[in-house]
Amino acid sequence: MRLEGKRAIVTGAASGFGAGIAKRFLAEGAQVVVADINGAAAQGFVADNDGIACTVDVASGTSVKDMVSLANAEMGGVDILVNNAGITHLPTPLEDVSEDDFDRVFAVNCKSVYLTAKALIPQFKAQGGGVVLNVASTAGVSPRPRLNWYNASKGWMITATRTMAVELAPEGIRVNALNPVAGETPLLKSFMGEDTPEIREKFLSTIPLGRFSTPEDLASAALYLCSDEASMVTGVCMEVDGGRCI
Numbered sequence: 001m002r003l004e005g006k007r008a009i010v011t012g013a014a015s016g017f018g019a020g021i022a023k024r025f026l027a028e029g030a031q032v033v034v035a036d037i038n039g040a041a042a043q044g045f046v047a048d049n050d051g052i053a054c055t056v057d058v059a060s061g062t063s064v065k066d067m068v069s070l071a072n073a074e075m076g077g078v079d080i081l082v083n084n085a086g087i088t089h090l091p092t093p094l095e096d097v098s099e100d101d102f103d104r105v106f107a108v109n110c111k112s113v114y115l116t117a118k119a120l121i122p123q124f125k126a127q128g129g130g131v132v133l134n135v136a137s138t139a140g141v142s143p144r145p146r147l148n149w150y151n152a153s154k155g156w157m158i159t160a161t162r163t164m165a166v167e168l169a170p171e172g173i174r175v176n177a178l179n180p181v182a183g184e185t186p187l188l189k190s191f192m193g194e195d196t197p198e199i200r201e202k203f204l205s206t207i208p209l210g211r212f213s214t215p216e217d218l219a220s221a222a223l224y225l226c227s228d229e230a231s232m233v234t235g236v237c238m239e240v241d242g243g244r245c246i
Contacts, residue, residue, distance in 0.1 A: 020215020
C-alpha cells in the first residue's frame with residue numbers, strides 16, 4: 001500500500017502503459033481517475049479494476065479542465081498526475097509526414113503537458129506539493145529513423161520534465177519522466193509500421209535484454225517515482241529500456 005491515501009490522474013489509462021500504471025496504483029491503495037479519449041474503454045477498465053472513468057481529449061484545454069474538476073469532485077483533490085497519453089505517426093521519411101499528423105503528434109504528446117500543468121500546477125502550489133510523471137520515450141534519447149517528429153516530441157517532453165522540475169522544486173512539486181523502449185502496447189504496430197516476425201526481430205536486436213517493455217515494467221517504475229520513497233528524486237528521466245540507450 002505504497003500509495004495509500006493518494007489521489008491520482010492517469011491519462012491514456014484504458015490500455016497499454018497507462019492501464020498498467022493505473023492498475024498498480026489502485027493495488028497500492030490510491031484512488032485513480034482513469035482518463036482516456038476512449039470513454040467506453042475507460043468505463044470497461046473501471047468495471048474490471050475499480051477507479052473513476054473519465055473521457056478526456058488531452059489536447060483540449062476545456063476537456064483537461066473538466067477532467068481536473070471531475071477528479072476534485074470525486075476524490076477531493078489530486079496528488080499525482082501521470083501524463084501517459086501519447087500517439088505516433090507511422091514510420092515515414094520526415095519530409096513526407098503530413099502536416100495534420102505532425103500537429104496531432106505535438107498536440108497529444110506536448111501540448112497536453114502544458115494543458116495539464118496549467119490546470120493542476122496552481123492547485124499543487126496551493127496545497128504545498130504534488131507529483132507529475134511524464135511518460136516520454138527512449139525515442140527522445142536515441143532516435144529511430146523514420147519516426148522523426150515522434151522522436152522530437154518525446155525529446156521536447158524530456159526537456160519539459162527537467163525544466164518543470166527546476167522551476168517547481170521550491171514549491172514542493174516533483175516532476176519526473178519515464179523513457180520506455182517499444183512495448184507490448186497498442187502503439188507497437190504503429191512504431192514498426194507492420195507487425196511481422198522479421199520487423200519484431202529487428203527491433204528486439206536493439207534491446208540488450210532481448211524483449212519489449214511491458215505495462216508492468218512501467219508500472220513498477222512509476223510506482224517508485226510517484227511514491228514518497230522518491231521524495232528526493234526530481235528531474236529524472238528514467239530509462240526503462242532493457243539497455244537500449246547504453
